Amino acid sequence: MKKVCMLVQEYYPKDFRVRRVAESLSDRGFDVDIIALRDVQEAPFEILNRVRIFRIDLQKKRGTILRYIYEYLLFTLLTFFKCTQLYFRNHYDTIVRSDISLFIDGDIKVDPHQNFFTFYVNVCYCFL
16 A cells, blocks of 8 residues: 655645545545644644644744745754654655645646556746
8 A cells, every 4th residue: 555645834624625635545545644734723643534644833824024934944844853753654655745835836646547646846936
């Protein structure tokens, strides 16, 4: 069975796009783990529709460009450590960063007739 870890800089399951992809992969037999932001009322870990959700203690807050850069870098650092910890336990086949909000927007396409999926990346330019 293929194992996938998705890194999401958003609250899960509130982001319907990521939820749809994760549940679709799970329905096709993939083991799916998600590392996402943790809102105040959310549990640090839960299983929802066969998708394991690991949440890190970081909330999105509006602010200056420095605040956004701080959140982005902190999320990257915290998910690196959590993903490394989970990788040694689960040995993922694929790790997907589904939304690099400052620079890259990604999308996962699942071919229902195949046993694999492809990660398509659309690069957008950010002028500061």
